[in-house]
Amino acid sequence: MKPESSHSEPASYSISDLSREFGITTRTIRFYEDKGLLAPERRGQARIYSPEDRVRLKLILRGKRLGFSLDESREIIEMYDPAHGNVEQLQRLLQGIEQKRAQLQQQLRDIQSLMGELDDAEERTRASLAKNISP
Amino acid sequence: MKPESSHSEPASYSISDLSREFGITTRTIRFYEDKGLLAPERRGQARIYSPEDRVRLKLILRGKRLGFSLDESREIIEMYDPAHGNVEQLQRLLQGIEQKRAQLQQQLRDIQSLMGELDDAEERTRASLAKNISP
């Protein structure tokens, strides 16, 4: 069911293959399809996922780790191919890209400050521990 | 209603002061209180927010930008004071801090890769634009 030629990439995946690999339920994967984020082929009734489908799923999950909604993740994925010919649409695409970049930069700043505060918190906690153990 | 001595920090804020400053509704602020993230004093019935309350609110909103739930933000805020004497609790606090750090590092990696992909997407989009304008 998962023909793997010696050491490279599987040609296709079942839904439970992907659910196991990424630690999510099959319900979740079908839900993403319902929302238009995935569109696997069918062999009869069953879904069969290509390596590209798997990549899309990875992108969705990365988006989740960054706090993106599924709509945001879909937009980001759609940014990957500028097949949307129209000049005006391409301009708006560039705008969208710039916006995401700004958001990511804000997140970077947020992470930096939070990291620093965690360092301080750890230090204070260790100090508190030392006081509670020695005397 | 907001005594400010020349150039420093206001001593207190009303709920609409804060809602205006941060671009959120008063409903949201009260909701956070309901969830135990804020505990402003009262003057009669009205809420009166201290500078510390305002900082807590800022931390909550930063958490939101990073995709944290309110429960997660509360935990993070609670990490700031190791008054929780018990040694065992302090150990678990250190664990929590370490976990958050790991999560933030994952987010950093995610942002880095996404940034790179946005660069590529922009480049392809500009190329597509050039093709659609010149000929």
Add this chain to the structure above:
DNA sequence: GCAAAGGTTTACGTTAACGTAAACGTAAGG
């Protein structure tokens, strides 16, 4: 032939994070 393993659709349930609205209190200004 049949049970077990994996897949499917359909549909109702749940949780977080607020939105929205009603009904009311209170202090200041004209």
Add this chain to the structure above:
DNA sequence: CCTTACGTTTACGTTAACGTAAACCTTTGC
């Protein structure tokens, strides 16, 4: 005294992102 601005409580409504369960195929191993 009356309006206006700002605040309050209470409560039902909404959206996203799934969970859960029922009822049903279909292929495979014994």
